[in-house]
Amino acid sequence: MxxxxxxxxxxxxxxxxxxxxxxxxxxxxxxxxxxxxxxxxxxxxxxxxxxxxxxxxxxxxxxxxxxxxxxxxxxxxxxxxxxxxxxxxxxxxxxxxxxxxxxxxxxxxxxxxxxxxxxxxxxxSPAMESWTSVLSGTVMVGADTYRSTPGAGGYTVEERYTFRTDGIYERVKETQVTVGVGGLSASRTGREREVGSWDVISTDGRPALRLDDADGNRRVLALTRRGPDVLLDGERFVLDRFRS
Structure with missing residues (x-):
């Protein structure tokens, strides 16, 4: 771009x-x-x-x-x-x-x-400019990050995006699965990391987030608001500014 x-x-x-x-x-x-x-x-x-x-x-x-x-x-x-x-x-x-x-x-x-x-x-457009201002210099964390299965252990999922002011983003998704049997438990963790460039574009006249990762893959996600939260293709994220 x-x-x-x-x-x-x-x-x-x-x-x-x-x-x-x-x-x-x-x-x-x-x-x-x-x-x-x-x-x-x-x-x-x-x-x-x-x-x-x-x-x-x-x-x-x-x-x-x-x-x-x-x-x-x-x-x-x-x-x-x-x-x-x-x-x-x-x-x-x-x-x-x-x-x-x-x-x-x-x-x-x-x-x-x-x-x-x-x-x-x-x-x-003014809407694109507004979204760029909203996202630039923020961290977004998935709002529904913890889920568990009662009686059979459970798992946690955390997904977060960091949007730097220079147009670079980082996405990290961390999972932890715990299984409990007969008083014993075992857990397994996983981590996905993705880095690339981000910008706000217009798709069918509406703002959307475009992510191009370092491997040449592209995703375009619809941008909407629900109160103070941001929805990416309908998935809710909590927005926070970088902490110094």
């Missing part, structure tokens, strides 16, 4: 894509650098005819790119024959995504590649 905090923009791109800054703009695309997009705010100089917003709305309705309201605008310019456009749905601010073509790709191929890149672009 690439981020442009200044633009409240998210770029949910593959690992082979990168982001660089230039004066007044950002450059986004594959790390080989042979083509990509320049990302910037729309300015009056980009709209000398005064119809950029109307053109965006028309083309976004007729020819959307991806699922986040982006489109491609055709231009009468041999150097830049088209340009991407996307609007933040929460602020109505319009952004332009101009192709760069260091590889000398033919226009049809460049359009295909840029459409793929444009499809990765979205924005941080």
């Amino acid at each position: 690439l981020r442009i905090p200044e633009f409240r923009m998210l770029i949910d791109a593959p690992a082979d894509c990168g982001l660089a800054a230039a004066p007044g703009a950002y450059l986004f695309g594959p790390t080989h650098g042979t083509f990509g997009l320049g990302v910037t705010r729309a300015s009056p100089a980009d709209d000398t005819a005064g119809d950029l917003l109307s053109l965006y709305e028309l083309m976004a309705a007729l020819g959307p790119v991806g699922t986040h309201g982006a489109t491609i605008l055709n231009r009468r310019d041999s150097d830049v024959p088209f340009i991407g456009a996307i609007r933040n749905p929460d602020t109505a601010e319009l952004f332009l995504l101009a192709p760069f073509n260091h590889a000398g790709l033919a226009e049809p191929e460049l359009r295909r590649e840029c459409a793929r890149l444009i499809g990765y672009v979205s924005f941080v």
Whole structure:
């Protein structure tokens, strides 16, 4: 996940894509650098005819790119024959995504590649931002962590997540099973540990927690609240800040 905090923009791109800054703009695309997009705010100089917003709305309705309201605008310019456009749905601010073509790709191929890149672009919604603030720097412990079977010993389960402010998470699940027969008892413990990166995304318009572990596995869990507690896919967790 690439981020442009200044633009409240998210770029949910593959690992082979990168982001660089230039004066007044950002450059986004594959790390080989042979083509990509320049990302910037729309300015009056980009709209000398005064119809950029109307053109965006028309083309976004007729020819959307991806699922986040982006489109491609055709231009009468041999150097830049088209340009991407996307609007933040929460602020109505319009952004332009101009192709760069260091590889000398033919226009049809460049359009295909840029459409793929444009499809990765979205924005941080207020709900996503709120959840990021809620989770960042916290430990969550499963609220129903202890269960036992009367008369036959019992077992405990504790699952906890630690969400660091730098986007790294740790999940630890510990179990202890105790069996008692004829006055004797035996116990067995287990521990699972998982580390990776976390972020809050939007799924079907609703915030969700995305976890990418170090082995390349991905989980997406629905985020909801029940009073002071957090529900991950309906499972209740108690939230606590890091202790110093």
